[in-house]
Amino acid sequence: MSVVIEVIQPDGARARHRLNGAALTLGRALANDIIVDDPYVDATHVRLTPDGDGTVIVEDLESVNGIVANDARRESRIVARAGDTLRVGRTTIRFRDPNESVAPALVDQPPVVATEPAPATVSVPRARRRLVTETSLGLVLFLVVMAAYAFNSWLGDSSRSSASEATSVALGVAIALSVWAGLWSIASRVIVHRFHFMGHLAIASAIVLMTLLWSLMETWLQFLMPDSALDGVSSFVVILGLLAVLVAAHLSLASTMSRRRQWRVGAVVAAVVMAVTALAALTKDDSFSDVPKFPAVLKPLPPRFIPAKSISQFENATREMKDEVDQLAKK
Amino acid sequence: MRHPNLLLVSAAALTIAAQPIAAQESNVATSDVFRHYADRVVKIQVVETGSAAKATIGSGFFATPDGELVTNYHVVSKLINSPDRYRAEMIDLAGAAHPVRILGVDVVDDLALLATEAHEHSFFSLGPVKVAQGARLYSLGHPEDLGLSIVEGTYNGYLPHARQPRLHFTGALNHGMSGGPTIAEDGHVVGINVATEGEELSFLVPVERALALQRRVSTPDSQPPATTLAQVGQQLRDYQDAYLRDMFAGDVKTVALGPFHVPTEPASYFRCWADASRRKEMPYESVTHRCSTDDYVFIAGDQSSGVISLDHQLISTKTLNATRFYSLYSTIFRRDNTPGGEEEQVTSWRCKTENVRNADTPMRAVLCLRRYRKLGTLYDAVLKVAVLGHKDVGLVSTLSLSGVTFENVQRLTQRYLEHIS
Numbered sequence: 001m002s003v004v005i006e007v008i009q010p011d012g013a014r015a016r017h018r019l020n021g022a023a024l025t026l027g028r029a030l031a032n033d034i035i036v037d038d039p040y041v042d043a044t045h046v047r048l049t050p051d052g053d054g055t056v057i058v059e060d061l062e063s064v065n066g067i068v069a070n071d072a073r074r075e076s077r078i079v080a081r082a083g084d085t086l087r088v089g090r091t092t093i094r095f096r097d098p099n100e101s102v103a104p105a106l107v108d109q110p111p112v113v114a115t116e117p118a119p120a121t122v123s124v125p126r127a128r129r130r131l132v133t134e135t136s137l138g139l140v141l142f143l144v145v146m147a148a149y150a151f152n153s154w155l156g157d158s159s160r161s162s163a164s165e166a167t168s169v170a171l172g173v174a175i176a177l178s179v180w181a182g183l184w185s186i187a188s189r190v191i192v193h194r195f196h197f198m199g200h201l202a203i204a205s206a207i208v209l210m211t212l213l214w215s216l217m218e219t220w221l222q223f224l225m226p227d228s229a230l231d232g233v234s235s236f237v238v239i240l241g242l243l244a245v246l247v248a249a250h251l252s253l254a255s256t257m258s259r260r261r262q263w264r265v266g267a268v269v270a271a272v273v274m275a276v277t278a279l280a281a282l283t284k285d286d287s288f289s290d291v292p293k294f295p296a297v298l299k300p301l302p303p304r305f306i307p308a309k310s311i312s313q314f315e316n317a318t319r320e321m322k323d324e325v326d327q328l329a330k331k
Numbered sequence: 332m333r334h335p336n337l338l339l340v341s342a343a344a345l346t347i348a349a350q351p352i353a354a355q356e357s358n359v360a361t362s363d364v365f366r367h368y369a370d371r372v373v374k375i376q377v378v379e380t381g382s383a384a385k386a387t388i389g390s391g392f393f394a395t396p397d398g399e400l401v402t403n404y405h406v407v408s409k410l411i412n413s414p415d416r417y418r419a420e421m422i423d424l425a426g427a428a429h430p431v432r433i434l435g436v437d438v439v440d441d442l443a444l445l446a447t448e449a450h451e452h453s454f455f456s457l458g459p460v461k462v463a464q465g466a467r468l469y470s471l472g473h474p475e476d477l478g479l480s481i482v483e484g485t486y487n488g489y490l491p492h493a494r495q496p497r498l499h500f501t502g503a504l505n506h507g508m509s510g511g512p513t514i515a516e517d518g519h520v521v522g523i524n525v526a527t528e529g530e531e532l533s534f535l536v537p538v539e540r541a542l543a544l545q546r547r548v549s550t551p552d553s554q555p556p557a558t559t560l561a562q563v564g565q566q567l568r569d570y571q572d573a574y575l576r577d578m579f580a581g582d583v584k585t586v587a588l589g590p591f592h593v594p595t596e597p598a599s600y601f602r603c604w605a606d607a608s609r610r611k612e613m614p615y616e617s618v619t620h621r622c623s624t625d626d627y628v629f630i631a632g633d634q635s636s637g638v639i640s641l642d643h644q645l646i647s648t649k650t651l652n653a654t655r656f657y658s659l660y661s662t663i664f665r666r667d668n669t670p671g672g673e674e675e676q677v678t679s680w681r682c683k684t685e686n687v688r689n690a691d692t693p694m695r696a697v698l699c700l701r702r703y704r705k706l707g708t709l710y711d712a713v714l715k716v717a718v719l720g721h722k723d724v725g726l727v728s729t730l731s732l733s734g735v736t737f738e739n740v741q742r743l744t745q746r747y748l749e750h751i752s
Contacts, residue, residue, distance in 0.1 A: 158614050158651055158659040226684040226695075290672040292680035292699035292713065296665035300653035303720035308688035311748045315741050318698050321683045322737050325710070328678035329702040 003056050003082060005048070006094040009036055010192055010256050018098065019056060023049040026088065027061075039193065040065050040089030055081045056095060065089050090256050138198030141205035142177060146170040148212055173208070180204050188254040196253040203249040207242055214238050223299040224307060236274065243270035337405050337441075337509060337526050337629060359516040364469045365481045368518055371453050372471045372479055372511055374422040375402050375431070375445070377409045386417060390472035390511030390524070391445065393454035394545060398447040401457075401541050402510030403525055404436050405629045407443050411436065411559045412631040412676075412705060421447055424479070435548035438563045439495060439570045439628055439637075440540040441525050443510075444548050455512060455520045457542045462486045462521055468500060469516065470524055470533075472508030482508070484531065486521065493625045494574060494600045497534045498522045504533035564706035567628065567636060571709075571735045574626075574637070579746040588620055588645045591718060591726045594750045596622055597641065615648040615659060628734065630706070634676040636734025641747075642668070647724040660725045664717045669699065670733065677711065678702050686719070692752050693719045698744060703734070712740040716751060726751075 003019045007026070017024070017034055024033035029043035042063035049057045058078045060067050066074045068087040080086060082097035150170035154162050181200040188196045218235055221228070248266030251257055257265070309317075375391045378384065389406030393399070400421060410417040411433065420428045431445040462468075463486070470482040484502020500513055504527045512520045513535050522535025577598040586595040596603050603622040623640035630636050646663060648656050669680070682699040695717045703709040714730040730747050732740060 155654050156658045158648075158655050160612055160614070223686075223695075226686060288674040289679050290669075290677070291667055292669055292682050292701075294665075294682040294684055294697045294699060294715070296661050296695075296697070296717075298657050298661045298664060298695055298717050298719065298725070300657045300722055301719065303693045306686055306688075306693045306719055308686040308693045311687055311689055311745055314683075314685045314687045314696060314698075314748070315745055317685060318683045318700070318741070318744075321681045321698070321700055322710075324681050325678055325700050325702045328681070329704050 002098055003050055003054060004096045004098050005034075005056070006096055007034060007036060008092040008094070009038055010090040011037075011194055013037070016096075019048060019050040021050060021052070023047055025061070026093075036089075036091050038089045038091045041091055042089075045088050054097075055079050058086060058093075063088070134196070134202065135198040138181075138200075138202035138205070141202050141209065142174070145177065145205045145209050145212075146174050148209060149173045152212060152216070177201060177204050177208065184250050184254055191255055192253075199253045200250060203246065203253070207246040207249075210242055211239075214242070219297045220299060222297045223301075236278075240270050240274050243273060336506070336528070337403070361469065361481060361483055364514070364516055364518075365471075368455075368471065368514065369479055369481075370424050371455055373400065373424070374473045374476075374479075375400070375406055375419060375510060376422065377407060377417050377419050380416060380418055388473065388476050388507055389509040390507065391421065392471075392510075392512045392520075393449070393452050394444075394457055394541070395454055396451060398449035398452055399434065399545070400431065400445040400447055401512075401523060401545075402443050402445060403523065403536075404438050404441045404443045405525075406510045407433065407445070408629065408631045411443075411563065414559075419445070421445070421449075423449070433559050435544060436559055436563060436566075437540065437544045438566050438630070440536050440544070441629060442523065442536060442541055442544050444541075444544055455514070455518065457520055457538055457545060459539055459542070460515070460519045460521055462515065464488050467516065468502070468513050468521055470500065470502055470504060470508060470511060470513040472504075472511030472524055474505035474507045476507055480508075484513075484533070489537075490534070490625065492600055492602055495626045495628075496537050496540065497525070498537055500533045500535050501531050502533055503527075503531050560705050561707070563630070564703075564709065567630075567706060567709055567734050568736060570628070570637065571739060575639075575735060575739050575743065578639070579743060579750075583746060583750045585750055585752075586620060588618060588643055588726065589647060589724055590721070591645065592750075592752045593620070593643045593726065593728055594641065594747055595620065597639075600624055600626070601639075601641075614650045615646055615656070618645040619643065620645075630703075630734075631676055633671055633673055634703075635670075636703075636709070636711075638670075638731070638733050640729075640731045642729040642731070644727045645724070646727070649723070651723070653722040656723055656725070660717065660727075663725075664695070664715065664727050668729065669713050669731070670711065672701070672711070676704055678704060680713075687748060689749050689751065694748070694751065695719055696748065698740075700737075700740065708736055709734050710737055710740055711735075712744070714744045714747060716748065718751065 005017050005019060007015050025044050026032055026034040026036065026046050026048065027044040028036060028041050032044060044061050045063045046067060047059045047061060051057060058067060058080055060076045067078060069075050069078055070085055078086065080095050082095050084095045086093045150166040153166040153169040157165050181197055181204050184200040185195040185197040188194055244266040247269045248262045251262040251265060372390060372392050375389050376385050377387045379386045386409050387406060389402055391400040391402035394401045407419050410419045419431050421431050422428050429447055429449060431447050434444040434446050436443045466486045468484055468486050470484060472480065474480050482502050482504060484500050487499040487501055490497045490499055504524050508524045511524045513522045513524055514520050520538045522537050523541055525534050525536050527533040579597050583594050584596050585592045601622045601624055605620045607618045609616045620643040624638060626637055627635045628637040646660060651659065678701045680699045680701045682697055684697045687694050687696040697715045699713045701711050712732045716728045718726040728751060730744065732743060
């Protein structure tokens with residue numbers, strides 16, 4: 001009975017091998033049966049010997065980092081079976097049963113022009129195709145963000161120089177995004193030996209785009225529901241969420257952390273940033289100001305769609321404000 | 332709105348009888364007037380008790396034989412607002428300092444009556460006086476603390492539009508002459524120096540107001556208030572009640588501004604102006620219509636009160652689309668033109684925003700409010716309104732009220748909102 005092993009490298013590259021009786025070696029050296037590209041793996045790291053009854057004996061060949069079993073203990077010899085997972089260096093080895101059932105194949109749309117030969121990309125190896133996706137996604141999102149900021153700036157600026165203003169806003173966003181993605185890709189290079197610049201750019205662009213969309217939505221909320229307590233809270237929650245997603249997504253490219261850990265780090269970073277911001281806002285709010293702060297968002301909406309109160313409802317609502325001001329005067 | 336400068340750093344004095352003073356060629360030399368009446372005018376200074384340094388300087392004059400002095404409220408306002416930090420003193424002609432205490436104030440007319448220990452002093456006896464326009468008058472005081480000076484000028488009658496009576500004096504009053512007397516050549520006090528707008532455009536408080544204050548204080552059954560500040564607060568409340576009673580009373584007068592109708596000239600003592608601007612570099616046109624009162628009441632430092640104004644701005648565009656126009660509209664709406672203030676005098680602003688609809692017009696309305704800290708239940712309020720529902724035309728309208736009760740804030744803002752269409 002044979003066993004299939006699945007080798008998952010730190011950069012996500014994945015390969016499967018069937019063990020049919022003969023022992024195999026795994027390591028970085030090209031003389032191995034299974035070659036991995038992981039700097040934490042020795043030239044010849046382990047020997048895998050199938051023993052016929054569906055188990056595989058895994059022996060450490062005096063490697064630097066050894067074998068780490070399911071329970072996170074370092075072992076020199078392990079008997080593994082389908083369902084087990086081991087770690088050598090930062091590479092994961094999963095043992096799988098060859099009789100595992102797989103989902104039925106998806107139906108693909110046939111090409112529209114039947115006479116054309118099949119596109120060359122079909123034969124492109126898997127790793128290469130992923131790269132193309134990351135690059136094109138990054139580029140598209142980056143351009144969309146620039147265009148969105150330029151358009152938003154043009155909408156918000158009625159002066160004659162609005163076009164040049166919009167261009168400089170777009171350039172400013174482009175520079176900021178590139179620097180941000182650049183810093184993350186340097187971190188990626190150090191930790192996982194790949195830059196992933198376009199991937200980081202795609203992540204940053206997507207989050208910045210969502211922030212812009214949210215801020216637009218928020219102005220509408222402010223217009224339709226003025227002075228609503230929900231307004232501040234929803235903004236807080238959304239920004240917190242976006243920040244957590246941003247950090248977690250960057251970490252997924254720039255670290256070998258588990259997904260769960262990435263999310264945890266993202267949430268902690270977001271919480272710390274928001275706590276500091278909230279603290280600063282609270283201390284600032286308390287100081288005296290002779291300038292009234294009022295949200296002044298006006299939106300073009302036909303009269304019948306504008307939710308409005310009667311004058312007397314408004315006058316009643318202002319009584320609360322009077323009480324608040326009276327309290328202030330007593331301090 | 333531009334207020335005349337108060338003549339803080341001031342003083343002078345003389346007496347009057349109820350006789351008409353004709354606009355005639357004068358036979359009396361200015362030097363004679365000065366020689367005759369100079370000893371009735373003193374310098375008044377408010378001193379910071381900690382450093383013993385002068386905080387303000389003004390002028391004043393004797394108005395009774397037992398040493399009562401008349402001056403401006405604003406000359407001694409620091410002492411009234413912070414009695415624990417300041418003291419006031421009078422400097423006589425010889426340069427000697429004497430302590431003074433406050434007998435009574437009239438904050439609305441900007442007058443204060445002070446008691447001194449100087450007895451059997453020569454004085455100006457106050458009384459009603461009739462003066463013809465063009466009559467020559469002499470103003471006495473201590474301009475810029477440079478010593479007692481005399482300024483010659485002419486009488487030009489009462490200011491029109493003002494609800495607080497003020498005399499127009501064409502003469503070069505300077506800072507420091509506040510509280511000094513302006514007299515006819517026979518020594519009758521016509522008014523008390525109070526403010527100037529420069530270029531010889533100066534203002535006096537009519538002598539009748541000082542006489543009224545003097546009578547009020549000397550009435551035996553007049554109840555002295557707990558503190559002068561409480562008295563100031565009560566005077567302001569009485570004043571705004573009387574002042575605002577006529578505002579928006581009866582039929583509210585409106586004016587057409589583009590497709591809108593807005594309140595105008597809320598009472599006879601308001602003055603209104605309009606202006607239009609259309610510049611090539613701007614993608615919009617703007618028409619403004621503004622009404623305000625001339626009257627204002629000085630309270631302390633940067634704080635003045637009693638100013639009421641209405642400000643309408645019509646904005647329209649032929650080139651901007653609705654989204655861009657509304658972004659511009661929001662920016663104009665956001666522009667802050669509220670009066671400043673000091674933490675010692677007023678609280679921070681609090682604002683309430685709602686979309687409000689009167690009979691048929693939807694509006695964005697923001698009411699901002701702050702309270703006076705020392706003067707009881709008086710508030711400053713700003714109501715800002717933007718009419719909604721049009722794609723290429725908008726109206727930003729602002730009603731500013733200062734030194735009014737909350738009941739008046741509610742009554743006036745309600746009337747205002749009802750009459751925008």
